[in-house]
Amino acid sequence: MKKSLLLSLFLIFGISVPLILAQSNAVITGRVSDGILPIAGARVIIQADTAWVTTDSQGRFRLPVDRYRSNPVPVMVGKKGWFNGSWRLEKGRRNAELILAPVPQGDNPHYRWIDPAPSSGGMMGTMMGGGSQTCGSCHENYYDWWKESSMAKTTRNQRVLDQYKDAGAARKICADCHAPAAAVQAPGQTDLLKVAQQGGVETEGVFCDFCHKIKDVKVSFKPGVQTLKFSRIERPSRRLGMMSTRPVMAYGSLADVVTPPMAAGFNPALSKSEFCSSCHLNGRELPGKKTWDYKAVYPDASPEEFQNGRIVPNQWTYREWKNWQESLAANDPNKGQQCQDCHMNWTQDMLPYDKYIVRSAGGGMMNIMIRRLRVRRDPSTIHPHKFEGATVKRLQNTAFLLLRPSLQGNRLSVMVSVTNTNAGHRLPTGVTFRNMLLLVQATDSTGKILSQTGGPKIPEWAGKGSPGKGNYAGLPGVGYARITADDHGNINVPFWEATKIVQDNRLVPRKQDVQNFVFNAAKTRNYITVKATLIYRKSFKKMADKYGWDTGDVVMEKTSKVVYK
Amino acid sequence: MRIISIAFSIALLVLISALNLVAGEITGTVTVKGAADNGGAVVYIAKNKDMKFPAPVQEPAMNQKNLKFAPHVLPVMVGTTVKFKNNDKVAHNIFTPSPAGDMFNLGTWKGDQVKTHTFNKSGEVVLLCNLHPEMEGFIYVAPTPYFAMTDATGRYKIENVPAGSYTIKVWSEHGNARPQKVKIPEKGTVTVNFTVK
Numbered sequence: 001m002k003k004s005l006l007l008s009l010f011l012i013f014g015i016s017v018p019l020i021l022a023q024s025n026a027v028i029t030g031r032v033s034d035g036i037l038p039i040a041g042a043r044v045i046i047q048a049d050t051a052w053v054t055t056d057s058q059g060r061f062r063l064p065v066d067r068y069r070s071n072p073v074p075v076m077v078g079k080k081g082w083f084n085g086s087w088r089l090e091k092g093r094r095n096a097e098l099i100l101a102p103v104p105q106g107d108n109p110h111y112r113w114i115d116p117a118p119s120s121g122g123m124m125g126t127m128m129g130g131g132s133q134t135c136g137s138c139h140e141n142y143y144d145w146w147k148e149s150s151m152a153k154t155t156r157n158q159r160v161l162d163q164y165k166d167a168g169a170a171r172k173i174c175a176d177c178h179a180p181a182a183a184v185q186a187p188g189q190t191d192l193l194k195v196a197q198q199g200g201v202e203t204e205g206v207f208c209d210f211c212h213k214i215k216d217v218k219v220s221f222k223p224g225v226q227t228l229k230f231s232r233i234e235r236p237s238r239r240l241g242m243m244s245t246r247p248v249m250a251y252g253s254l255a256d257v258v259t260p261p262m263a264a265g266f267n268p269a270l271s272k273s274e275f276c277s278s279c280h281l282n283g284r285e286l287p288g289k290k291t292w293d294y295k296a297v298y299p300d301a302s303p304e305e306f307q308n309g310r311i312v313p314n315q316w317t318y319r320e321w322k323n324w325q326e327s328l329a330a331n332d333p334n335k336g337q338q339c340q341d342c343h344m345n346w347t348q349d350m351l352p353y354d355k356y357i358v359r360s361a362g363g364g365m366m367n368i369m370i371r372r373l374r375v376r377r378d379p380s381t382i383h384p385h386k387f388e389g390a391t392v393k394r395l396q397n398t399a400f401l402l403l404r405p406s407l408q409g410n411r412l413s414v415m416v417s418v419t420n421t422n423a424g425h426r427l428p429t430g431v432t433f434r435n436m437l438l439l440v441q442a443t444d445s446t447g448k449i450l451s452q453t454g455g456p457k458i459p460e461w462a463g464k465g466s467p468g469k470g471n472y473a474g475l476p477g478v479g480y481a482r483i484t485a486d487d488h489g490n491i492n493v494p495f496w497e498a499t500k501i502v503q504d505n506r507l508v509p510r511k512q513d514v515q516n517f518v519f520n521a522a523k524t525r526n527y528i529t530v531k532a533t534l535i536y537r538k539s540f541k542k543m544a545d546k547y548g549w550d551t552g553d554v555v556m557e558k559t560s561k562v563v564y565k
Numbered sequence: 566m567r568i569i570s571i572a573f574s575i576a577l578l579v580l581i582s583a584l585n586l587v588a589g590e591i592t593g594t595v596t597v598k599g600a601a602d603n604g605g606a607v608v609y610i611a612k613n614k615d616m617k618f619p620a621p622v623q624e625p626a627m628n629q630k631n632l633k634f635a636p637h638v639l640p641v642m643v644g645t646t647v648k649f650k651n652n653d654k655v656a657h658n659i660f661t662p663s664p665a666g667d668m669f670n671l672g673t674w675k676g677d678q679v680k681t682h683t684f685n686k687s688g689e690v691v692l693l694c695n696l697h698p699e700m701e702g703f704i705y706v707a708p709t710p711y712f713a714m715t716d717a718t719g720r721y722k723i724e725n726v727p728a729g730s731y732t733i734k735v736w737s738e739h740g741n742a743r744p745q746k747v748k749i750p751e752k753g754t755v756t757v758n759f760t761v762k
Contacts, residue, residue: 333658333660333670333671333672333673333695334658334670334695337695341696342695342696342698345655345696345697346632346655346697347632347697347699348631348632348633348699351631351632352631353654353655378654379654379655380654380655380656380675393699394698394699397693397698397699397700397701398698400662400663400691400693402662402663402664419662421660421662421693422693422695422698512662527743529741560740560741561741562741562743564743564744
């Protein structure tokens, strides 16, 4: 009898109580609408969570809530074309009616871009509306990361400006990517040099407000601003307590940020590779009805990629990524990775992880206020705007070298494999003058260099003359590049003059290139040291010499092996 | 039954002491030229035809924290299953381009899940992350159970090596060292020093 009582008690409290707890307050339901009509496909999320639900065709949602979460719950809603909405809802709330405000249609061509640099008034100035509203005043870390990136330097890059002076009529499109905030007024017609010299926010390259005002990107070989649709709008002033605010409309990749004076609009386009394609997909349309034989260089390319040979590729990084992605099986771990996943991700020098999108408030009372307001986030929902691309650190971690020497009598055979391990596009990528050199050298125990008797040699474009001055042509090794040409037999011509590509052996993502070298080991005793070095160059040697640039050599990888006789 | 177990214990004891009697140790220093310190070099006995040893039972862990592999170098014996953990606040995707690691790719994950890979080929396995290119770590798969990793000063010690003649090799991410031949006596210590350059 006692046993059965205990059992009953256990059954009641041991099983049903947790069940009740698990069920109570576990769900919030409701509908998202514009006040009348439902909004389908909206993201409904508890602020700073990493999971969310999406509204159905009736705008309805069912949002599970962790029962340990404090009450009420900050529920946020985002959908492209609408300002993010924010509510505090009681756990277990049923039939909540959440109404979103639309981002106004249209685009204001007279819009004045917001300066990225922190203003002297800090957040106080921004809040009061009297000082200038700048991004860096509150998003301190984002600004610092961006400022050091090449995105901030596109307009004043001396290498770009040097070539600009020589580019003739073709140069009128340069600003479309290099000074897009100015070029948007006159696409294909803007003088980059003039913009670079005049100063002002348009000189800041690709900056915060520019990208966060982009509504849509059309994937096209056309440059930068010619592919973009904007929502350059300002909302009228409104009063918030004692302060007058001028909300700043900004598109972003998060549906769960609503911090006055910002008026954020969720736009998932910012998290997709297509967004980057605006500038990182660009080719030259051949004049007249001319075409080039793309099948000779890219036998697997679809006719659409180069528009049946009408387009000669220049910046083709987006397409290289897309071709790679399409080649992957559905269950491949790399499937679905976007540009932003690698180029807007954490690096060791940024640690400890930041948990706040808003960091600074310019000091004093405002800092105390904002510290109370800001929301702790999971670092995986924060995307550092450092845009590491061909930086030294990144280059040193992108390729993998494997070296296998073997000695048979007087013959030293060396197998070298080079793998593009970490780039989701070809290596090197970018404009046509980027290149990469694999140097292979064998020396005996006295330091004497062994002569090459077989295998590839570095091509002429790596520079003829003294190797001490960076001229490596003729040495044992391989040159990886995309070689442009014109109709007069010239190679390595600038991309704005190229009528074809004649060779492209740059490394495809995750693929290895295997090369075999043979050296004469007849006179060696003791041991032989074999070295392989992979070097990245920003430009071809001839071009660097012409403009007085250094080639920007970066040793990406090196390895050595010793063979004993 | 009891007699059998006592006999077994005695036999085991005799076996262990016999093993101890004919086992020596190898110690020494590895100097790694051009590196911050002399740590992380793996000294191991190369396999010869006569060597036989049981399969490894331990499953050591390779962790990921603060965008780094921890430890930076993990030496294991061939046949070892390594547990891969992510104690970081962000997702990682470990993979290797190295043949000794069968070019595995563990996919992207975050949180408590533990993934494993069994290393059946000896050699260097470089560990990389698809999402954080600067992350680099190493697993060195030694061909025999007789291996040790140097501390920051370069010291190492390989214990319980059966008496015999061997070739000792060194792996380091920083370069190469000349292999050396040694004779291990039935008891005692042999000192072997290396320079990696």
